[in-house]
Amino acid sequence: KQEVTQIPAALSVPEGENLVLNCSFTDSAIYNLQWFRQDPGKGLTSLLLIQSSQREQTSGRLNASLDKSSGRSTLYIAASQPGDSATYLCAVGGISNFGNEKLTFGTGTRLTIIP
């Protein structure tokens, strides 16, 4: 059974700093890994998708890496801004016991950027 863990659960950093969010998973038989952000009371916004054959993906100030063999992914945010404050969710794509493709989510890291 896939289990996804995100550490830390909450993080506060001053504006302008670079930061890293961590995600670990127990089963390396994955299709992909997606990073999402969720603002309070809102839906999920997809940030980056890394296929299992890839090592990293970049979008603007965001860079996500994937080390499938060790079951780890990181999300690097450069030059953080107050607008980056949100909960960041890591989700691992795989196959359920019932044969359908599904995402298994971590519990998230609540990020606060201090102006």
Next chain:
Amino acid sequence: DTAVSQTPKYLVTQMGNDKSIKCEQNLGHDTMYWYKQDSKKFLKIMFSYNNKELIINETVPNRFSPKSPDKAHLNLHINSLELGDSAVYFCASSLLLAGGGNEQFFGPGTRLTVL
């Protein structure tokens, strides 16, 4: 130009009632999903539906029944609502491509409160 939409956004109802949540996607995707986010913000898949094949995941009571009139819609009907059904329900969609690992796009969520 909303990609994945859900109605209603908020739903407050009494225990024992039957209610439905609607989801529509205009992305031309083949597969749609329902996820549940509980009070601890943990997201877990409930169903996936593609090409008229419904796959139900193990933790879902049979009071929950997804209905798909066509490829662009996947509605969630819930009978005999219980207090524990209070949560945020997210609809998502993705393409169905060989090899799996397709990016999932999420709707804004429906916050269900059962009194």
